[in-house]
Amino acid sequence: MTLPFPVAAPLVTSDLTRSQRALRFIRRFARHTGASAGVAILLVLVVCTILAPFIAPFDPTETDVGARLSAPDSIHWLGVDLHGRDIFSRIVWGGRYSLAVGMATVLLALVVGSTIGIFLGYRGGRVDAIGSRAIDVLLGFPSVVMAILVVAVLGVGLVNVVIAVAIAQIPRFARVVRGAVLVVKEQLYIDAARAIGANGRHIMVRHLVPNVMPTLIVLGTLNLGDAILSTATLSFLGLGAQPPAPEWGAMLNDGRDYMRYAPWMMFFPGLALFLTVMSVNLIGDRLSHLLDPRARNK
Amino acid sequence: MGNRMRKLMWTTALALSLTPVMALAQAGDLAIVFADDSTSDVTFDPRVTQSRHEEQVIAQVFDQLVSADADNKKYPGLAKSWTMAPDNKSVVLQLRDDVTFHDGTKFDAEAVKFTFDTIVDPATGSQGAIDMIGPYEGSDILGPYEIRIRYKRPFPTAIDSFSENELSIVSPTAVKKLGGTGFAQAPVGTGPFKFVSWEKNKQIVLERNPDYKWGAPFYSTQGPSKVARIIHRFIPNAATRVAALESGEVHYTDLTPPLDMRRLGDSSKYDTMTGVASGVPFSLMFNVSRGPLQDIKVRQAFMYAVDRSRLSQNLFFGYAKAAWGPIAPSTPAYWKGVEEYYKFSRETAGKLLEEAGWKMGSGGIREKDGQPLQIYYPTLLEPETSVALQADLKRVGIDLKVENVTKAKQDELIINNQYDVGGIRWVYNDPSVLRIPFDSGNIPEPGKFKFNWMRWKSPELDKVLAAASTAASLEERTKLYADAQKMIMDAAVFMPIHDQIQTIASSKKVVGARFAPGNWQVRLYDVRPAN
Numbered sequence: 001m002t003l004p005f006p007v008a009a010p011l012v013t014s015d016l017t018r019s020q021r022a023l024r025f026i027r028r029f030a031r032h033t034g035a036s037a038g039v040a041i042l043l044v045l046v047v048c049t050i051l052a053p054f055i056a057p058f059d060p061t062e063t064d065v066g067a068r069l070s071a072p073d074s075i076h077w078l079g080v081d082l083h084g085r086d087i088f089s090r091i092v093w094g095g096r097y098s099l100a101v102g103m104a105t106v107l108l109a110l111v112v113g114s115t116i117g118i119f120l121g122y123r124g125g126r127v128d129a130i131g132s133r134a135i136d137v138l139l140g141f142p143s144v145v146m147a148i149l150v151v152a153v154l155g156v157g158l159v160n161v162v163i164a165v166a167i168a169q170i171p172r173f174a175r176v177v178r179g180a181v182l183v184v185k186e187q188l189y190i191d192a193a194r195a196i197g198a199n200g201r202h203i204m205v206r207h208l209v210p211n212v213m214p215t216l217i218v219l220g221t222l223n224l225g226d227a228i229l230s231t232a233t234l235s236f237l238g239l240g241a242q243p244p245a246p247e248w249g250a251m252l253n254d255g256r257d258y259m260r261y262a263p264w265m266m267f268f269p270g271l272a273l274f275l276t277v278m279s280v281n282l283i284g285d286r287l288s289h290l291l292d293p294r295a296r297n298k
Numbered sequence: 299m300g301n302r303m304r305k306l307m308w309t310t311a312l313a314l315s316l317t318p319v320m321a322l323a324q325a326g327d328l329a330i331v332f333a334d335d336s337t338s339d340v341t342f343d344p345r346v347t348q349s350r351h352e353e354q355v356i357a358q359v360f361d362q363l364v365s366a367d368a369d370n371k372k373y374p375g376l377a378k379s380w381t382m383a384p385d386n387k388s389v390v391l392q393l394r395d396d397v398t399f400h401d402g403t404k405f406d407a408e409a410v411k412f413t414f415d416t417i418v419d420p421a422t423g424s425q426g427a428i429d430m431i432g433p434y435e436g437s438d439i440l441g442p443y444e445i446r447i448r449y450k451r452p453f454p455t456a457i458d459s460f461s462e463n464e465l466s467i468v469s470p471t472a473v474k475k476l477g478g479t480g481f482a483q484a485p486v487g488t489g490p491f492k493f494v495s496w497e498k499n500k501q502i503v504l505e506r507n508p509d510y511k512w513g514a515p516f517y518s519t520q521g522p523s524k525v526a527r528i529i530h531r532f533i534p535n536a537a538t539r540v541a542a543l544e545s546g547e548v549h550y551t552d553l554t555p556p557l558d559m560r561r562l563g564d565s566s567k568y569d570t571m572t573g574v575a576s577g578v579p580f581s582l583m584f585n586v587s588r589g590p591l592q593d594i595k596v597r598q599a600f601m602y603a604v605d606r607s608r609l610s611q612n613l614f615f616g617y618a619k620a621a622w623g624p625i626a627p628s629t630p631a632y633w634k635g636v637e638e639y640y641k642f643s644r645e646t647a648g649k650l651l652e653e654a655g656w657k658m659g660s661g662g663i664r665e666k667d668g669q670p671l672q673i674y675y676p677t678l679l680e681p682e683t684s685v686a687l688q689a690d691l692k693r694v695g696i697d698l699k700v701e702n703v704t705k706a707k708q709d710e711l712i713i714n715n716q717y718d719v720g721g722i723r724w725v726y727n728d729p730s731v732l733r734i735p736f737d738s739g740n741i742p743e744p745g746k747f748k749f750n751w752m753r754w755k756s757p758e759l760d761k762v763l764a765a766a767s768t769a770a771s772l773e774e775r776t777k778l779y780a781d782a783q784k785m786i787m788d789a790a791v792f793m794p795i796h797d798q799i800q801t802i803a804s805s806k807k808v809v810g811a812r813f814a815p816g817n818w819q820v821r822l823y824d825v826r827p828a829n
Contacts, residue, residue, distance in 0.1 A: 063689040065612045082613075083685050155707055238702045243685045254682075257536050257555045 029286055038282030041275055049095035056089035061244040069262040079264035081254060087264060090246035091272050097235075097247040098276060101162055102228035106220050108166035109227075113173025114216055118204050120174070121181025132178065135171045143168035147230055151239045158231075158247075161240040165230045169223055176219055180212040214291040221284035225277040232273055248273045327526030330808060330825055331548040333539045337499045337532050341482035344466040345417045348426035350725045350818050353463045354552070355530055357819040358504055359400075360466030360487035363391060363410065364457055365514035368573075368813040370630075370727070372457065373514045376405065376467055376488065380460075386452035386770055393443040397512050399469035400492045407445040411437040412470040414447065422478060427464035429730065432456065433768065451768040454775060455728065458630075461815065462727065488512070490523045490823040502530040517824045518810065524826035543568070543803055550811060550820065554803040556615040562803045569809075572617055573800040573817030576629040577726035579621030580680065582687075582719050582793040583735065587753040589718050590671055595654040597790040600673075601640035603647035603694040609686045610796040617801060621794035624732060624786050628817060631729040631779035636794075639787045647694045656695065664695035672697040675719040676711050678704065683721075683795060712751055713742050720751035723798055727816040729779045733763050736786065752791040759785050 016024070030036050048055055058076075064084035072079040078087040120131040138146070143165070150164035184190065185208065193203055232249030234240040241247030248269040255265030336351035344356045365375035377391040397405035417427045418434055433450040440446055447456065459465055472486035485493050490513065491504040510522050531548060533539045539551040540558045554562070554570070562568035584591045584600070591597055606620035623636025651664055651671070659665035663672070673691075675698055677684060684700040691698045698719075703711070711717045724731055734740065738760050740750040759782060766778035786792055800818045804811060810824035 061689075063686070065608065068612065082682060083689065152704065152706075156701060156703055238681070242702060243681055243700050244688055258557065259537055260561075261557050 025290065028290060032286050032289075034282045035286035038279035038286075041279035042283065045095055045272075045276055045279070046099065048092050049099055052092045052096060056086075056092040058086035058089040060085065060090045060093040060246040062086075069258065069265075071262075072264055078268045079262065081251075081262070081265050082258060085244075085246075087251075087268055090251060091248070091269055094246040094248045094251065094269070095272070095276075097158065097241055097245065098228050098231065098273070101158055101231045102224050104162045105165045105169070105227040105231065106224050108162065109169035109173055109223065110216060110220050112166070113170040114177040114209075114212070116170070117174040117177025117179075118181050118208055118212070121178040122185060122200065122204055122208060128178070132175070135175050135178075138171040139175065141168075143226070144230055144233055147234060148237070148239065151234060156239045156242065158241055158245075161231055161234050164234070165227050168230070169227065172223065173216075173219060176215060177212055180215045181208055184208055184211045218284065218288040218291055221280060221287055225280040225284065228273070228280070229277055328524060328808075328825075328827060329527040329529060330525055330550065330822065331529045331531055332820070332822065333531050333533045333542055333548040333551040335532075335534055335536065335539065335553045337534050339498075339532075342485040342493065342496075343468070343478070343482040344464055344485075344487075345413065345422055345424050345427045345468060346478075346482060347464065354819045355493075355502055355504070356463050356466060356485070356487075357489075357814050358491040358528060358822055359485055359489045359493050360463070360468070361397075361489050361512070362462065362466050363393075363460040365516075366458075366461035366815040367514075367516045368815060368817065370458075370461075370815045371516075372461060373516055375461070375514055376410075376512070377460070380457060382454075382457065386449075386454045386456075388446055388448045389456050390440070390444065390446045393445065394512055395443045397488050398509060399472070399486055399488050400507060401469055401472050401486045403469045403471040403486075405467065405488055406442050407437075407439045409467055409470050410445050410447075411439060412473070413465075413467050416468075416473070417465075427462075429734070430459050430462045430464045430728075432459060452770040454769060454772055455730075458728065463814070463819065491525075491528055494527075499532055501532065504528040504530065513823060519824050519826065523823050525822060528822055540803070543805065546805070549808050550802060550804045550822075552800060552802055552820070554801040556613075556617045556801065559617060559801050559803060560615060567806055569804050569806055571802045571804075571811070571813070573802070573813045574619070574626065574628050575725045575798040575800055575818045576626055576728075576816045577731055577798070578624060578722065578724040578735070579626050579794045579797050580683070580721070580723040581621065581624070581795055582675075582721055583751040584791050584793065585715070585718050585720070585751065585753055586791055587715060590656070590666075590673065591718055593654050594790050595650045596656070596671075597793075598640065599647040599650035599654070599694065600691065600696065601790065601793050602643050602650065603696065604687060604690045604793075604795075605642040606795060607642070609683070609690070613682055613686060614796065614799065618796045618799040621797050623783050623794055624736075624792055625729050625783070626797050629727065629729055629731075631776045633780040633783040635780070636783055636787055640790075640793075644694055651695065658695050662692065662695060663697045670697060671695060672699055673718045674699050674701070674716075675721070676701045676703045676708055676717050677721040678702065678708055679721045679723070687795075709747055713744055713747060715742075715753065717751075722749070722751065725798060725816055725818045729782075730767050732779070732782060732786075733767065735792075736763065736782075754789065754791045756785065756789065 067080045068082055068084040070080045076086050081087055120128045146168040147164040150167050151160055154160040154163060190203060190207060193207055231240060235247045235249030236253045241250045251269035252266055258265050334351055334354060339352050341347055342352055342355050344360055347353060362375050363377040365373045376397060377393055380389055380391045382389050393407060399405060414434060414437055416422050417424050417431050432453040435448040435450045438446040466487060469486040473481050476484060483496060490507055490510045492507050494503040494505050496502045505527050506523050506525060508522050513520060533542060536555050540554060542548045543551045559570050563570040584597045586592055610618050610620045622639060625632055656664040656666045656671050663670045673696060681702055688698045688700060712720060735749045736759055737750060738755040740748040741753050742748045762778055762782045766775055766782060769775035769778055802820055807828055808825050809828050810826050811820050811822055812824060814821050
């Protein structure tokens with residue numbers, strides 16, 4: 001029961017082997033040009049990020065004021081910032097912050113949010129009623145405002161940004177997962193499990209979690225773009241990465257006052273951010289399309 | 299990169315950042331718009347404020363007993379003449395008899411007495427004026443337009459103090475009617491402009507005082523201002539302020555970025571003026587109560603390691619100069635000797651650190667007893683300067699850990715002694731400002747936010763500063779303040795970085811703005827159409 005299939009159809013029979021099914025899934029995923037492009041861009045970004053020490057031609061924090069604000073050329077491919085730091089190197093290294101922080105955020109929100117969602121959905125009754133209303137209230141706050149609030153309490157810094165953005169995302173996971181659980185728990189096999197004496201914890205961990213997994217994957221991917229943007233937003237506001245870290249949002253902020261004289265200071269980090277978020281969203285969209293039971297068999 | 303590409307990129311970025319700006323055209327009368335970078339104004343009561351931004355508005359609405367021009371030359375103001383007693387303990391002033399406040403109240407000796415008495419009343423909550431007013435004891439009304447101001451100790455700079463914005467004369471009627479909080483939001487003075495309205499974080503509207511005929515003689519304008527209305531807009535983002543100037547939405551912008559100053563100054567449509575502010579330059583305070591900075595050699599090495607001339611040139615493109623002493627050169631009693639201290643030398647810095655036992659470790663950061671030489675600098679000021687400092691310090695093996703924090707967080711760290719370095723600056727037109735950061739009694743403690751962030755106790759310096767503030771003659775005062783500056787530099791507890799600059803860009807359609815003493819606030823009374 002751990003196949004990447006959606007919530008409402010766990011008993012689909014198929015004579016295909018697991019690897020054949022995976023292959024078919026990939027083929028269908030790749031049929032969409034946008035999604036393929038998304039995967040390609042993201043792959044390039046991830047590889048660049050991992051190999052940053054070998055790809056970046058300069059130390060991202062090394063200053064060289066003689067070259068400051070100079071335009072892109074054959075040595076500094078994407079130009080130089082106010083302190084003479086190579087923007088290409090900073091973007092390559094900065095990918096580490098955006099991707100790592102984004103993923104850590106989503107993972108944290110996913111684990112906590114789905115735990116809450118599964119618990120509420122499975123328990124039902126008054127606990128669910130109260131919990132769900134609390135989630136509704138939290139959803140009422142715009143997530144960036146919520147994150148700024150949390151950073152104000154915890155203090156600035158990337159770790160706190162992870163916590164802050166995760167807290168802002170938890171209600172979304174909790175609500176969607178709760179909904180999925182409500183559907184799954186009415187299935188016959190859950191009754192069957194209960195009939196043979198499985199307790200609540202067993203049912204939640206062994207039967208509910210695997211069956212809401214596709215929903216979680218889609219939701220996680222869709223939220224990854226949002227998490228990366230929120231992180232950059234907080235860093236742009238000076239609440240996230242601290243100098244001299246080459247975080248993309250912080251780089252945007254650095255470039256703000258020099259927009260007219262050195263537009264590359266803002267343009268290229270912005271482009272990197274845009275490409276990352278776009279590719280993640282393209283992948284997320286396609287996944288959600290493929291894993292949606294209504295669309296799956298098209 | 300091609301010019302077209304560059305233009306495309308910056309216009310895209312600009313379009314994304316521009317906030318909608320409203321049209322303010324007022325047919326017929328000259329209305330000027332002044333764009334200010336602050337959004338934190340709370341009071342326009344001169345007796346209370348300690349904010350340079352609030353004073354930009356106060357400077358238009360109020361007059362002082364003595365008027366000073368940008369070079370600090372004194373002229374008659376609300377007082378026609380004055381006589382200092384030989385013992386420097388009292389001043390007799392002859393006041394003008396033809397002045398009225400905006401609310402119709404007659405200006406007289408009562409108003410002066412009321413203003414000064416309320417400044418020293420703790421209920422007023424004065425932050426700036428209370429320091430400016432010196433050892434004020436009381437006032438004797440000698441006639442409707444004659445008053446004697448008395449001091450507990452000799453106060454040779456009394457006349458200078460009368461020219462400060464903080465000691466502007468307020469309307470007693472308005473204060474009594476509105477109360478302290480009400481007056482803070484609807485101030486009433488005798489100045490060339492009346493306060494009309496204030497939309498928080500957005501704008502303040504001032505309107506011409508049609509009865510004004512008591513302006514100081516150094517202005518070209520005599521009688522009511524040529525400006526009918528001043529709209530004082532708050533635009534915190536520098537690029538947006540400049541864009542507003544270029545689109546014709548505003549006539550003056552403050553704190554204009556240096557590169558824009560250069561470009562606008564070269565153009566035929568804009569004027570620029572730069573003021574090097576008096577007071578404490580942008581500086582770092584070394585916390586001597588904990589960590590590696592307890593060692594004077596590390597503090598000296600820190601200062602030697604940073605190339606301040608180059609840093610200022612790089613960040614301010616020649617508009618701000620490196621600072622060498624705890625008060626800026628334009629401040630009275632500046633001691634030139636500070637310029638000989640801690641001139642950039644990476645070798646000296648390295649040598650001092652070696653002597654202090656900090657050996658170069660792996661990764662280019664020095665170590666001692668297994669501890670890296672890390673110095674924690676939480677700040678809310680000048681992130682670009684922090685990066686430049688980091689880079690220079692790393693070259694001698696010091697790891698400056700910068701954290702850009704909120705005001706609340708900074709205050710908490712300062713109060714709880716959880717920092718190694720603090721960044722600070724003051725615009726202030728008198729060396730007595732030194733008491734604020736250097737007095738031993740001003741070390742912050744839980745519940746009491748104060749400004750001796752060095753946590754440095756020097757009874758000798760306290761004594762010199764106290765003596766200077768009550769010196770019987772100006773020569774003695776200058777001498778004592780020179781001693782104080784030398785003691786501060788010798789102790790290596792305070793690192794001046796660069797002078798503070800006020801960079802004003804303006805449309806060529808108007809002329810006549812001038813700096814107030816201290817080179818920060820801009821007086822708009824004299825503004826008129828260029829043609």
